[in-house]
Structures are given as structure tokens and as C-alpha cells.
Amino acid sequence: MARRNCPMTIIDSQVHAYEANTPQRPWHTVPNWPAHVTGDEMVAAMDKVGVDGAIFISSFSMYRYDASYAVDVQRAHPDRMAIVKPVDPDDPAVADVIADWKRTPGTVGIRIMLPKEAERDPADPGLDRILRAARQHDFPVNILCWGNLEAGATVIDRHPETRFIIDHLGIVQPRVPPAPPQPWADLPKVLELARRPNAVIKVSGACTLSREPYPFPDIWDPLARIFDAWGFDRCLWGTDWTRAFAVVNYEQAVRPFLDTDRLTDAERSMLMGGACAKAYGWSPRRS
Numbered sequence: 001m002a003r004r005n006c007p008m009t010i011i012d013s014q015v016h017a018y019e020a021n022t023p024q025r026p027w028h029t030v031p032n033w034p035a036h037v038t039g040d041e042m043v044a045a046m047d048k049v050g051v052d053g054a055i056f057i058s059s060f061s062m063y064r065y066d067a068s069y070a071v072d073v074q075r076a077h078p079d080r081m082a083i084v085k086p087v088d089p090d091d092p093a094v095a096d097v098i099a100d101w102k103r104t105p106g107t108v109g110i111r112i113m114l115p116k117e118a119e120r121d122p123a124d125p126g127l128d129r130i131l132r133a134a135r136q137h138d139f140p141v142n143i144l145c146w147g148n149l150e151a152g153a154t155v156i157d158r159h160p161e162t163r164f165i166i167d168h169l170g171i172v173q174p175r176v177p178p179a180p181p182q183p184w185a186d187l188p189k190v191l192e193l194a195r196r197p198n199a200v201i202k203v204s205g206a207c208t209l210s211r212e213p214y215p216f217p218d219i220w221d222p223l224a225r226i227f228d229a230w231g232f233d234r235c236l237w238g239t240d241w242t243r244a245f246a247v248v249n250y251e252q253a254v255r256p257f258l259d260t261d262r263l264t265d266a267e268r269s270m271l272m273g274g275a276c277a278k279a280y281g282w283s284p285r286r287s
Contacts, residue, residue: 008265008268008269008272008273008274009052009053009273009274009277009283009284010050010051010052010053010272010273011051011052011053011054011055011272011273011276011277011283011284012046012051012053012054012055012237012238012239012241012254013054013055013165013202013203013204013236013237013238013276013279014054014055014057014167014168014202014204014205014238014239014240015042015054015055015056015057015238015239015240015241015242016037016056016057016058016059016062016240016241016242016243017037017038017039017041017042017056017069017070017073017242018033018036018037018038018059018062018063018069018242019036019038019069020035020036021035021062025063025068025069027061027062027063028061028062028063028064029061029062031061031062031175031243032175032176032245032246033242033243033245033246034242034245037241037242038073039056039072039073039076039077039081040076040077042054042056042073043077043080043081045241045250046080046250048250048251049250049251049254049255050254050258051254052080052273052284053079053080053081053082053282053283053284054080054081054082054284055081055082055083055084055108055109055238055276055280055282056070056073056074056081056082056083056084057070057083057084057086057111057142058070058083058084058085058086058111060086060111060113064086065085065086065087065088065091067083067085067086067101070083070084070085071083071104071106074105074106075105075106078105078106079284079285080284081106081284082106082107082108082280082282083104083106083107083108084107084108084109084110084111084142085101085107085110085111086110086111086112086113087101087110087111087112087130088126089112089120089124089126089127089129089130090126091126092129094126094129094130094133095129095130095132095133098110098130098133098134098137098139099133099137101139102137102139107139108139108140108280108281108282109139109140109141109142109165109280110130110134110139110141110142111141111142111143111144111167112127112130112141112142112143112144113144114127114143114144114145114148114151114152114155115144115145115146115147115148116147116148116151118148120151122151122152122154122155122158123154123158127155128158128159131155131158131159131162132159132162134162134163135159135161135162135163139163140163140164140165140279140280141162141163141164141165142164142165142167142202143155143156143164143165143166143167144167144168145166145167145170146167146168146169146170146171146172146173146186147172147186149170149186149189149190149193150189152166152170152193153192153193153196156193156196156198156199157196159198160198161198162198163198163199163200163279164196164198164199164200165199165200165201165202165236165279166193166199166200166201166202167202167204168202168204168205168240169190169201169202169203169204169205169206169209169226170186170189170190170193170201171183171184171186171187171190171209172186173205173208173209173240173244174208174209174247175243175246175247176246176247177246177247178211179208179209179210179211183209183210183211184209184222187222187225187226190226190229191225191226191229194226194229194230194234199234200230200234200235200236200275200279201226201230201234201235201236202235202236202237202238203223203226203235203236203237203238203271204236204237204238204239204240205238205239205240205243205244205253206219206223207219207239207244207247207248207252207253207256208240208244208247208248209222214248214252214256215252215255215256215259215260216256219256220260220262223262224262227267227271232267232270232271232275233270233274233275233278234275235270235271235275236271236275236276236279237257237271237272237273237275237276238276239253239254240253241253257271257272258272
């Protein structure tokens with residue numbers, strides 16, 4: 001595929017690969033995703049549109065805290081995938097789990113889930129254990145706090161020396177079209193979060209918030225406000241594929257960012273790879 005004028009490494013900050021639902025590795029829930037998008041299939045989709053590497057977030061909805069499939073995929077594609085594991089605040093040994101994860105090849109972070117429906121107190125001792133261990137092992141913490149940004153801000157403020165990566169723009173995103181009538185209603189809260197120097201934000205799943213057809217032109221004005229508040233060096237582009245499967249295909253989640261004239265080449269290079277490499281300390285090596 002054609003690239004822009006400046007060479008750049010493209011890193012997708014959030015993908016979910018998985019194998020078919022089998023008794024050997026059963027899914028916890030069955031989402032509205034394809035029957036399988038294996039690691040090999042994910043890499044093939046990336047190759048088709050020129051994505052060099054990806055941060056593979058082990059799917060919480062399918063595998064909960066078991067990241068063994070992500071480990072298998074990273075082992076098969078060590079130059080293309082780095083991996084992130086959700087960790088359990090209710091596990092009293094979670095600090096040991098994180099220490100062990102740090103020793104696992106290809107690991108670049110951990111993830112906590114803090115949506116409103118979890119009803120978890122930001123001062124939960126389990127969260128504190130996780131965030132202290134993350135700091136000790138120099139792991140960035142991916143935090144899903146969409147629809148619950150006040151709680152997310154409290155957690156981030158409680159741990160100013162821990163690095164956080166805010167998932168999915170901090171905004172609830174639809175699993176099926178259409179987008180809600182006011183998809184960017186939480187944008188002021190997202191902009192306020194930018195004051196935290198220990199946080200960066202994933203610009204992942206943005207296309208699912210569009211109320212217009214591909215190439216989703218209505219995403220750019222709200223995204224411009226996010227870029228202004230956070231700075232491109234703190235914004236990590238990503239597709240959130242396959243969670244976004246029912247709304248956009250992989251190419252539709254990539255090409256708007258490659259083709260738009262709302263980004264300079266330098267901005268595009270930072271947004272679509274540079275900021276992610278900096279946040280995770282990892283870059284792909286693509287032959």
C-alpha cells in the first residue's frame with residue numbers, strides 16, 4: 001500500500017486476537033466477533049494495510065486473566081506483537097503475578113478494568129497492590145475507565161509515579177452501529193484528564209464513534225481537541241479490532257488516519273507509532 005511522504009513505523013496500540021471457542025481454551029463470554037481471529041490472521045490483516053506491529057491486549061471478555069493465548073501468539077510473532085495482560089485486583093498474590101509476567105518474553109504492560117458496572121472503589125487495596133507492583137516493575141498500566149472517568153482520575157492521582165495508558169479515549173464505544181446520539185458527551189472529562197503528567201491516552205476505536213459513513217469525517221473535530229489537550233506524543237492510535245468488528249473492518253479503522261489531510265506527516269508518524277513505542281518501550285522489527 002502507498003505510504004505518506006515520510007517513512008514511519010505504524011504500531012496499532014490495541015488489538016485482540018483469539019482462537020476458536022473450544023473446551024481446551026473456552027471463552028468466558030461469546031461476543032459478537034468472528035468465530036476466530038488467530039494471531040496469524042491478525043498479522044495477515046496488518047500486512048494487508050501496512051501496519052508494522054501491534055500491542056496485543058489479551059481479551060478480558062473471552063479469557064479473563066488467562067493470557068496464555070497471547071503468550072503463544074507473541075512467541076510465534078515476536079517481531080510483530082507485544083503483549084498486555086489483565087490482572088485481578090481480587091487476587092492477594094497479584095504482585096507475584098505481575099513479577100512473573102515481567103519475566104515473560106514480549107510483555108510490555110498490564111491492564112486493569114474499572115468500568116462503572118464493576119462498582120470498584122478507586123481506593124480498593126487490590127488496585128493499590130497492582131499499581132505499586134507496576135511501578136516497581138516499570139510496567140505501564142492500561143486502564144479501562146470509560147463511563148467512569150472520575151474514578152479513573154482518582155486512581156491515577158493516587159499513584160502519581162505509576163504510568164497509565166487510558167484505553168479507548170476514555171469514552172464508551174458501541175459494539176454495534178449506530179453510534180449513540182451524543183458519542184462525544186464525555187469529551188470535556190477526557191480533556192481534563194490531560195493534566196495528569198503520568199498518563200497517556202489511546203486514540204483507539206475512534207471510528208466506532210462516527211455517525212457518518214466511512215471514512216468517518218465527523219471524528220476529526222473532537223479528535224483535534226484531544227490532540228491539542230494531550231499532545232501527539234501522548235496519543236496512541238489504535239483500531240481496537242476485533243472488538244470493533246461489527247462497526248468497522250480492519251482496513252476501515254486504519255485508512256482514515258493514513259489518508260486524512262488533518263494530520264501533518266510528523267503528527268501522523270507520532271500518532272500512529274512514535275507515541276506508542278515511547279509509552280510501551282517497544283517497537284516491531286518487520287523484515
